[in-house]
Amino acid sequence: MAVPKRRTSKARQGKRRSHLHLKPKQNTYCSRCGEAVRAHFVCNNCGWLNSQAREAVVIDEAEES
Numbered sequence: 001m002a003v004p005k006r007r008t009s010k011a012r013q014g015k016r017r018s019h020l021h022l023k024p025k026q027n028t029y030c031s032r033c034g035e036a037v038r039a040h041f042v043c044n045n046c047g048w049l050n051s052q053a054r055e056a057v058v059i060d061e062a063e064e065s
């Protein structure tokens, strides 16, 4: 079995892992209610899908009782 000749130093390990960070998600704003929405996603607040310019999900507010 192959065994590493040298232990990886903390600096080298850190340099390798410097690329592992996550980028923040890009968001746009709903054109109907102004809520922050991920691009190409249905709005969580009002169910509006801007790419088709129509209501994709009809939210029943009377359902919670």
Ligand SMILES: [Zn+2]
Residues within 6 Å of the ligand: 030, 031, 032, 033, 034, 035, 043, 044, 045, 046, 047, 048
């Ligand atoms: Zn909305």
